[in-house]
Amino acid sequence: MRLKALVLALTLTGGLAVQAHAAEGKISGYMFGDYYYNVSGPAEKENGFQLRRICFTYDMKWSEKISGRFRLEANDARFSKSTGRMTPYVKESSITWKQAQGSLSAGLVPTLTWAFQEKVWGYRSIEKTIMDLRNNGSAVDLGLQWNRKLGGSSSVALMLSNGDGTSAETNNNKKIALQVLTKVAGLDAKVYADMETPEKEKGKTTLAGFIGKNGDGFHGGIEAFYRIDKKAAAGEDQKGFGVSLFGAKPVSEGKKVFARVDLYESNSDAEDDQQMLIGGLDWALAKDLHLMPNVMVTLYQDSNIDTQLVPRITGFFEF
DSSP: HHHHHHHHHHHHHHHHHHHHHHHEEEEEEEEEEEEEOOOOSTTTOOOOEEEEEEEEEEEESSSSSSEEEEEEOOOOOOOTTTOOOOOEEEEEEEEEEEEEEEEEEEEEEOOOSSSHHHHHOTTTTTTTOOHHHOOOSSSSEEEEEEEEEEEETTTEEEEEOOOOOOOOOOOOEEEEEEEEEEEETTTTEEEEEEEESSSOOEEEEEEEEEEOSSSSSOOEEEEEEEEEEEEOOOOOOOEEEEEEEEEEEEEEEEEEEEEEEEEEEOTTTSSSOEEEEEEEEEEETTTTEEEEEEEEEEESSTTTTEEEEEEEEEEEEEE
């Protein structure tokens, strides 16, 4: 019986090895974290070391047209949340079929919501983009995504998905998103819209736009979004919007300065405006290894909430 079990185990292992070698594989990853101190505002005097994200990625390629990605991620629970170890979860698991003028991806794939402007911002290790930070969608979702080049520097993308991110599906309705990318006067531009109807007579609609510049020198831009949650607040529609202006510029060899200003209102019928300011220095200690002293300031329209001031020392590396 033991011999049969051993033969079966070797057979399965051999099968997995054949499958693994059938595709070209590449391992990569990154990690970022900080030491932070809340000088004032909510959670005043809270401080500590934190690993905000650890990411491990395996990219595979079966042919020139077919590729896949599997990604695990783990996040720090932070000071104020439940204690315990960081638990990895599946952040991405997808297969992509490249076509002559585009591609089709299926599985748990990156969404269209903020991936483009996050790349231009370039400092996810410092803070999420405004749409991500204010919970306007998810970074990945389970579904289908189609991309198509339109000629020149323009392209269009369409995604149909569950709308629940990395969580399990909770209803029979789906989320549809549309993105158009192009160039305007030498600048990168994006127009975006999505719609979701999770419950009867309720729905979420988001309209967004971005224009900016990416490259080795200055990179930055401005993005804005407008969101309507139907019958979200006491049976009434809730309308929110946000604007984010950001940029970064080299100042010497291996050093950049970066800054950002966000204006955000979750509900136009409430006095809950927030303004967030970020500034810092990006010091490349070595290739793919960065040390970034920075400070975040958040101002609240609500006079009962003190201004939040958080200086941090952020580290980032990738492999």
